[in-house]
Amino acid sequence: MALITGLHHVTAITGDAQENIDFYTGILGLRLVKKTVNFEYPEVYHFYFGDEFGTPGTIMTTFPYGKGLANGRHGKGMLNTTAFSVSMDGLDYWLERLDQFNIPYKQPQERLSGEVFIYLEDFDGLGLELVFNSKDNRKGYNNGNIPADYAIKGIHHVEIWLDFYERTAALLTTQMDHKLISETSNRIRLGTEDLPGKYVDLLAAPGSLKGLAGRGTVHHVAFATPDAESQLKMIEKLNAFGLQHTEVKDRKYFTSVYFKEPGGVLFEIATSGPGFDADEEWASLGEDLMLPEQFEEKREHLIDVLPIINYPTEKYK
Helix, strand or coil: CCCCCEEEEEEEEECCHHHHHHHHHHHCCCEEEEEEECCCCCCCEEEEEECCCCCCCCEEEEEECCCCCCECECCECEEEEEEEEEEHHHHHHHHHHHHHCCCCECCCEEECCCEEEEEEECCCCCEEEEEEECCCCCCCCCCCCCCHHHCCCEEEEEEEEECCCHHHHHHHHHHCCCEEEEECCCEEEEECCCCCCCEEEEEECCCCCECECCECEEEEEEEEECCHHHHHHHHHHHHHHCCCECCCEECCCCEEEEEECCCCCEEEEEECCCCCCCCCCHHHCCCCECCCHHHHHHHHHHHHHCCCCCCCCHHHC
């Protein structure tokens, strides 16, 4: 049994909470599957966006610290692009939709034997892509604003810039169940399978500046492991590889172990369960502020200090 089954989620440092909601639910059409707080800084939201059920491999999460947070910088030693998967025949639709809402993007490009993608950034400058392909059988979230055939199906891949990618590639291929999927002069794509949601692209970028954490950058990327037993086996493998890691942390919707990969990016190993219905019904995911038990006594204070947010509807049709 594979201990790592693919990507679980990506977590980013962002700015204004309302702009964050507007971009990911309004423009991209993802579902807000959980509204909770940062477990380390509970006076900051933690939003989870994904498909209808928040399935591992579809989830983008954000810490919206507010507009006053200093901008970060894309660069080596950082995950700079999170790519979302959409149907191959959705290109014209998405170009028109981005134009409709005045979202700047780079013109469509090809790479890796015909993969078509467009690069854009969210309101905080976070690097994103839409990758148009015919390999993804996942069902996107139908929010009523975007035709179901063109909805985002989940994360396609993540892109990490490194001085040299050999040590990171060695970790992924020898300890984390990845294999080589494809390769060009400065990019290798590794994956647990040759399917969207399973890929990690490593770019050799020795000439780029070192990335700096801040608004518009990724905090960490999480990989999915089936359960607590497989997570413990992964810890044994990390120990054997000589990597320092945290203890197992209870994130309520999964349990997590964090460590820095050799290139400097924070990795997480997250269990696939128990899932986002642990404290809400599926039909109403994301509607209420859900708090872990340790913060319930602070609920009134947190409601007072957290920004009021609204869900966009009509204006993003």
